[in-house]
Amino acid sequence: MAKPARWELIDNGTTAYYRFNWPAGAVHAFSSRLGGFSDPPYHGLNLALHVGDDAGRVRQNRQAFSHALGLPAVDWACVNQVHGDRIVWVGPGEDMDEASFTAAVHADGLATDLADVPLAVFGADCGLLLFYDLQGRRVGAVHAGWRGTAAGLPRKMVEAFVARGSRPGDILVALGPQIGPCCYPVGEDVAAAFSQRWPFAEVVLGPCSAEGKRTLNLALAQRLQLEMAGIAGEHIGELGLCTSCTEALFSYRRDGGRTGRQAAVIMLKIEGHR
Ligand SMILES: [Zn+2]
Incomplete structure (x- = not known):
């Protein structure tokens, strides 16, 4: 039985980020807004280019974050996030090769079997999720707000891993901010959208308020659909x-x-695996 996933806050003075006690073989992190070079209203470590912030500042922020994580000085693979449920695979001959590492591809999930390719997703309320299969040697990143979660994108990432040979019992998932x-x-x-699709809808929706609103527990909805897909509860870090x-x-x-937007970044780090 694996140890329960725990997270820690790493503060190196320039940036501060969260990570889980995952086994070696991949680098991963969830950024915070602490540190960085952006001015209000994007202060300070805004990592997204699409929100109106100065692009030069965003690139400085990305470099600082990459440096803090020890990532190679390469562009992150990222997508134009559209609140959908599409997953793209990154690598030669895949949906997205190195020539298209810009935000031109519309998707909300990224995955790769390649080492040394950092994957990044961005959010500021929407869920950021990271996936890691040490045995199968693959990683994934997901942006899922209510639309992506209701559409089953977290579960879809598990299915995409399994379709490539991963065993659900080997997959670790981190539910970020x-x-x-x-x-x-x-x-x-x-x-x-949840009631029509998911048997656990009543567990993740709170009671109706005086204004006629219910609350939604996004992280729990993600956890429950991941468990439905065969992920062990202790392999899901929250x-x-x-x-x-x-x-x-x-x-x-x-x-x-x-x-601004925080980011979730993950990169497979296995020698000779390319
Ligand atoms: Zn709150």
């Missing part, structure tokens, strides 16, 4: 930090829409 049920009232359309409640994180709702 995202808006918590404390700060996430949702309308009937969102509640219905950061458990609400973006809106945590000043050190970007929150789209709390910050009134104009804000």
Whole structure:
């Protein structure tokens, strides 16, 4: 039985990030907004280019974060996130090769069997999830707010790993920062999207408020669908930090829409595996 996944906060003075006690073989991290070079309203470690921040500052921030993690000086593989459920594989002959490492590809999940290719997803309330199969030697990253979670994107990543030979029992998943049920009232359309698809809907939706809203526990919805896909509960690490409640994180709702994005980054680090 694996040890339960625990996370720690690493603060090196320039950046501060969260990571789990995963076995060696991959580098991974969930950034916070601490450190970095961006000015308000994107202060400080905004890692996303699509939010209106100065592109030069964002590149400086990415370099600082890459340096802190010990990543090679290469572009991260990232996608144009569209709240869908598409996963792209990164590598020669795959959906996305090195020539298309820009945000031109529309998707919300990235995966690769290649070492030394950092994958990145961005969010500021939406869930950021990382996947790691040490035995099967592959990694993945997912951006899933309510739409992606209701559409089953986290489970789809497990299925994509299994289709390439991973065993569900070998897959570790980290649920990063995202808006918590404390700060996430949702309308009937969102509640219905879960009720219509998932047997656990009533577990993740809170009671109806006086305003007719229910709350949504996104992380729990992700955990439950991952367990349905065969992931062991102790292999799912949960950061458990609400973006809106945590000043050190970007929150789209709390910050009134104009804000930066934290990132989840993962890179396979296996010698000779290419
Ligand atoms: Zn909260």
